[in-house]
Amino acid sequence: MKKFCLLLFLLSFCIINAQESQEITASKWKDGEFEFYSPNNNYIPVQWTLTKFKKKLEIKKNTKNKILKISLTGNPSIGDFMHPDSVTTEFVRYYAIKGYEDSKIYFTQNSILVYRIKEVSPKHEIEFEYCIGKKPENNIKDEIINYLESTKKYYVPKSITSSTDIESIQAVVISDQEELSTGAYFQIGMVVKTKWGIELKSLSLNGRLDTKNFTIKPRELEPYKNAWIMNCKKLKNSELEVDVYLTTEPTVKFNSKIPVKCDSENSPVTIQSKVLNEYDFVKHRSYEKGKYIVKKLEKLPETGYTTHALSLMEIFRITNVETNLIQVQKKDKVGYIDKTGKKIIPLEYEDGVVSDFKNKIIAVKKNGKWGFINFQNKVVTKFIYDLVYNESCGASIVKKDDKYGYADSTGREFVNTIYDNVFDFSNKGYGVVVLNGKHGCVDKTGKLIVPIEFEKSPIQLNPDLFAVYKNGKYGVIKTDGNMIFDFKYDEIYPTGYEYRTNEPKENSNVMRVKLLGKYGYIKGDGKVLSECIFTKANDVASVGYAIVELHENKVTKGGDFDIKTGKVHWTSEVKDPEEVVVDYSSNVRSKSKSGPDKKTIKNTGKSILHMGADGSTGYSVNGGGSVEFPCSKKVYYTYYDNGGYNGRGPVISEAKQDCGGTINANGDQYNKK
Numbered sequence: 001m002k003k004f005c006l007l008l009f010l011l012s013f014c015i016i017n018a019q020e021s022q023e024i025t026a027s028k029w030k031d032g033e034f035e036f037y038s039p040n041n042n043y044i045p046v047q048w049t050l051t052k053f054k055k056k057l058e059i060k061k062n063t064k065n066k067i068l069k070i071s072l073t074g075n076p077s078i079g080d081f082m083h084p085d086s087v088t089t090e091f092v093r094y095y096a097i098k099g100y101e102d103s104k105i106y107f108t109q110n111s112i113l114v115y116r117i118k119e120v121s122p123k124h125e126i127e128f129e130y131c132i133g134k135k136p137e138n139n140i141k142d143e144i145i146n147y148l149e150s151t152k153k154y155y156v157p158k159s160i161t162s163s164t165d166i167e168s169i170q171a172v173v174i175s176d177q178e179e180l181s182t183g184a185y186f187q188i189g190m191v192v193k194t195k196w197g198i199e200l201k202s203l204s205l206n207g208r209l210d211t212k213n214f215t216i217k218p219r220e221l222e223p224y225k226n227a228w229i230m231n232c233k234k235l236k237n238s239e240l241e242v243d244v245y246l247t248t249e250p251t252v253k254f255n256s257k258i259p260v261k262c263d264s265e266n267s268p269v270t271i272q273s274k275v276l277n278e279y280d281f282v283k284h285r286s287y288e289k290g291k292y293i294v295k296k297l298e299k300l301p302e303t304g305y306t307t308h309a310l311s312l313m314e315i316f317r318i319t320n321v322e323t324n325l326i327q328v329q330k331k332d333k334v335g336y337i338d339k340t341g342k343k344i345i346p347l348e349y350e351d352g353v354v355s356d357f358k359n360k361i362i363a364v365k366k367n368g369k370w371g372f373i374n375f376q377n378k379v380v381t382k383f384i385y386d387l388v389y390n391e392s393c394g395a396s397i398v399k400k401d402d403k404y405g406y407a408d409s410t411g412r413e414f415v416n417t418i419y420d421n422v423f424d425f426s427n428k429g430y431g432v433v434v435l436n437g438k439h440g441c442v443d444k445t446g447k448l449i450v451p452i453e454f455e456k457s458p459i460q461l462n463p464d465l466f467a468v469y470k471n472g473k474y475g476v477i478k479t480d481g482n483m484i485f486d487f488k489y490d491e492i493y494p495t496g497y498e499y500r501t502n503e504p505k506e507n508s509n510v511m512r513v514k515l516l517g518k519y520g521y522i523k524g525d526g527k528v529l530s531e532c533i534f535t536k537a538n539d540v541a542s543v544g545y546a547i548v549e550l551h552e553n554k555v556t557k558g559g560d561f562d563i564k565t566g567k568v569h570w571t572s573e574v575k576d577p578e579e580v581v582v583d584y585s586s587n588v589r590s591k592s593k594s595g596p597d598k599k600t601i602k603n604t605g606k607s608i609l610h611m612g613a614d615g616s617t618g619y620s621v622n623g624g625g626s627v628e629f630p631c632s633k634k635v636y637y638t639y640y641d642n643g644g645y646n647g648r649g650p651v652i653s654e655a656k657q658d659c660g661g662t663i664n665a666n667g668d669q670y671n672k673k
Contacts (some may be wrong), residue, residue: 078186
């Protein structure tokens with residue numbers, strides 16, 4: 001037993017030490033440019049060729065001197081290798097979204113190797129992409145594979161694409177309820193055990209496994225959006241039976257039997273449903289997609305309200321029991337109860353709003369008119385309105401004699417019903433009003449802060465400025481009625497809104513504007529920081545500059561626009577490539593300029609263009625996309641039929657032709673058979 005424990009300790013030490021040695025080896029490398037080798041094959045031993053390119057290495061560390069990121073840039077550029085600061089994961093062992101086919105790196109004293117893992121189980125198989133530094137030893141492939149085998153327990157993928165990697169799958173019911181009821185909604189999570197002994201939990205179980213490649217199907221149950229609807233009558237022996245399989249391998253199924261408590265008298269949904277069962281309908285407020293909406297539930301003859309399990313959870317998760325009332329309806333009368341079932345407002349009204357009622361005021365309808373009552377069922381505003389809308393930001397829209405106004409949280413009308421239309425109050429403290437087809441704004445005091453003379457709803461830029469629209473253009477007006485900019489811009493965007501983003505005050509006084517497809521910047525004091533000259537422009541960042549792009553004279557420049565000086569610090573410059581344009585009707589080609597050993601085929605159409613070359617994989621290129629081929633290859637358009645390639649079509653480019661150039665080919669044209 002002691003020998004076994006000692007052996008286990010030594011094995012664990014070796015694995016941990018292997019990880020540590022990679023970290024230590026990587027830390028000894030210095031930032032800089034290094035020779036770039038490409039593999040001629042991926043056999044053992046691997047043959048390497050020194051290229052004319054070089055790679056730039058940059059290593060970023062945290063305050064604990066642990067490696068966070070490794071960048072390998074140059075021509076071509078691979079980009080960044082992220083390294084979470086964890087004992088059980090390392091940059092060589094960190095697997096990104098697409099599974100184990102993503103690029104990995106391995107450090108030796110003299111070389112850095114970039115490779116892909118092609119197989120994990122039962123034994124690792126890798127494929128090299130390139131090497132920088134010095135040409136590696138002949139046994140380097142074996143060395144990396146041995147390293148991967150020794151650290152296999154640290155292989156934690158985000159997704160799995162092959163059933164051969166899976167030892168077992170256990171499905172798990174996910175619900176806020178300890179006990180389910182017929183009609184209740186629930187989700188299913190997964191715990192996957194790999195053949196190399198790692199246990200992976202799905203995102204729904206707070207793990208990292210993305211289940212996009214899996215199909216989860218509970219037997220005999222119906223799906224509902226991203227959930228399932230429970231039917232306790234279809235359970236066998238109080239067990240939910242679930243099949244899980246990879247979408248690409250439907251014949252290989254993993255079965256789980258999950259014990260489930262269901263449809264007892266003590267389940268939460270059953271108890272909650274009993275509170276509401278004497279009523280025909282229930283209304284409640286739900287928060288979805290960033291806003292509150294009102295849902296109406298109907299009691300069903302067989303199941304009562306248990307069918308609405310998710311809504312019941314929302315209703316009975318009320319935080320403020322005293323004010324978050326539930327609207328109930330019996331026959332044609334409406335009243336309000338709390339979540340214990342106690343009647344707060346008797347069922348004597350024709351309709352009523354649904355809110356959190358934090359001011360203990362309720363808008364209700366009686367004898368065809370709307371008014372406001374308090375929680376003692378006393379009238380605080382007479383029944384004089386044709387309609388009252390749900391409260392928004394402390395104000396309710398009221399309608400009388402086909403005109404609109406606003407009532408405050410006490411039921412007092414603070415904006416008279418004189419407008420043709422009004423909109424919900426903004427959380428910035430204003431409401432848009434419309435009269436005779438013109439738009440303006442009022443504040444919480446009822447004061448008109450933007451005159452009613454504009455063709456569209458004003459847009460608040462900051463607490464003092466609004467963008468207003470007239471005669472097809474935007475201008476800027478202050479809340480005191482003075483125009484800062486006349487009507488000249490196609491668009492004006494709020495930038496750096498201080499009490500929305502907590503950015504510096506100077507940012508909230510700068511607006512991005514658009515004119516004739518170009519962008520510029522203006523200030524709230526009437527100063528033009530930049531005319532509309534930029535091809536692209538971002539909002540102002542908290543550091544006081546905006547990223548801009550300018551395209552002119554076939555050159556695209558990128559840089560940082562400083563809002564204090566109004567000047568641009570240019571950081572990049574790229575010339576437009578000269579393309580080879582092929583006219584297939586006349587077979588005329590123009591001159592070109594690009595890399596010397598490759599040619600590019602660009603799809604100028606909207607349909608997919610399918611291509612292939614002698615000895616190469618076929619490619620499918622979306623509209624606007626492009627693909628490179630070696631100059632030595634003859635490139636064909638390949639017809640695509642019935643889900644597979646079906647022979648070669650016309651030649652797009654002959655071998656040793658169009659080197660360094662780009663050929664335009666239209667996918668719309670070639671998809672016509």
